[in-house]
Amino acid sequence: MVERTTGTNRSAGISVQELIEHDSKEVPVYLRQESPMPPGPTFVPTEYYTSPDHHGREMDKLWSRVWQMACHEDDIPDVGDHYPYEIGNRSYLVVRCGPDExxxxxxxxxxxxxxxxxxxxxxxxxxxxxxxxxxxxxDGTLKEIPCEWDFPYLDPADQDLPEVPLGRWGRFVFINPDPDCEPFEDFIGELPDHFPLLPIEKRYKRFQVSKVLAANWKVxxxxxxxxxxxxxxxxxxxxxxxxxxxQFDAWENFSRQHNPGFTPSPHLEGVRDWGPLEPVDHDRPRERHPFSGAVYELRVDGNIDITMPNGRAGVFTPEAVWVEGKLGHADLHLCKWVGGPALHDSVPEIKLPQSSGQVIERTLPTDLDRAAMVELLAGFRADGAAATRERLRPLIGEVIDEVSDTELNGNIYFNLFPNLMPTSSFGDAIWFRFRPNGMNPEECIMDVISIAPLPLDGSAPPPTPPDRFIGPDESWTxxxxxxxxxxxxxxxxGNMPFVQRGVHNLASRQVQLADYNETKLRHFYQRLDDFLSAP
Ligand code: FES
Ligand SMILES: [Fe+2]
Known part of the structure; x- marks a missing residue:
């Protein structure tokens, strides 16, 4: 089930670049580019996740000096609209003081x-x-000090609000608390070049949902x-x-991951093909575990029936706690997937987060050589992309015909240092952002931000609702x-609180990162250390 050695620090699975060769469209040069980080051990001290002192250093040396996304223009569409951007124990007030100011x-x-x-x-x-x-x-100029006579030592001319440097990427608003910071354009570098067909200027913010997690923001x-x-x-x-x-790449202040869609995981290599699930006469969620072949099926009482291919069975809670039966162990994550809080009725059930909503059946021929397999997958990918093009055409227009299969099928996520994760997805897209929560190093705020193409006809998009929080113990559903x-x-x-608790127990007092698959993490910690070690 698990790839062990391949002779290089790359998976033996079919690569992004092999698939790109068979794209039915011209693939843009930025997707053909590879910019791997040099391999080398990366260890991160556990105090980075747990220590109040370290948290304080990040506030002073990182958050006080780095460009960071504060809000979106759609949060403050009208003159006089204002948005407090909170980071750790700091708050900055972003104000629209003119139609384009x-x-x-x-x-x-x-x-x-x-x-x-x-x-x-x-x-x-x-x-x-x-x-x-x-x-x-x-605009921050002083308007009035009530009882000004009681401050005879103050010169009102010195009492304007100090401005914080501001930058814009498309319609996102960035700030940098350091008045002597580098220009925003230098900081963001070539990241905008990765979004040429549907630039960020042409997207609006649909909503933001946030939640406090019991884990450090970096966890x-x-x-x-x-x-x-x-x-x-x-x-x-x-x-x-x-x-x-x-594929994982890193540039100056941003990194990129590109997971090919319509491509089976190399972890399935040599794993038995269990075939399709037997039909049943109910529509409760069911899923087969790809490795063990066990079928997970939601019961009416909210627990989960799990049946192994050899017939051994058991009942488990959505948290994978054994209830009854001969089977003693269950996969926590598949239990959560099949059971636990359900999607709201308004959400169509889609099994996989692929843009086309289609799934490759596991039944792939086993007698194909690598080149033939790539070609077969290219066919799936072209079909999937063609369906996605038609779904997105009303949203973004004829430019969709220029978008390659790999962009429409793939999961392409960037990290813009330090904490923003844009995706170049063409439809409704989810971006993530992670922020420290006050001065508690053991908590963070995770922001889920929805970005969508602006209406093609030039009309105004629906107004963006105010950001909202769900409770720390609530499901994202x-x-x-x-x-x-x-x-x-x-x-x-579900993993995060247990990572946070676990790192306290590491005798080595460090976590250790993979050379290639954890490129984005390695890139991040390298940049973080640049900031922390600066005078
Ligand atoms: S006017 Fe007194 S704290 Fe603001
Ligand atoms: Fe995940």
């Missing part, structure tokens, strides 16, 4: 420091502190920065997701707007 300020009243605005708001005509009513114009982010965990954490995806045979991906997020989030 946005400014950001440290969110602190210059009198005694109250947050000027503690929540998102609309169309205010001034920035007035709620404590003693000091007041600024939207949570790392879980989304590699796809290697898929065979273990998301076994339901293996038939059409290239996990360790993805509590946010039906996320769709079927919420069940996948539950599988991912």
């Amino acid at each position: 946005i400014k950001a300020f440290p969110n602190a009243c210059l009198h005694r420091g109250r947050l000027i605005k503690e929540k998102q708001g609309k169309r205010t005509h001034e920035l007035r502190c709620a404590f003693h009513a000091w007041c600024w114009n939207l 949570a982010q790392d879980a989304f920065a590699e796809s290697w965990h898929v065979f273990s954490t998301h076994p339901q995806m293996l038939s059409c997701f290239g996990d360790p045979n993805g 509590a946010a039906p707007e996320i769709g079927f991906l919420s069940k996948v997020l539950d599988q991912d989030s």
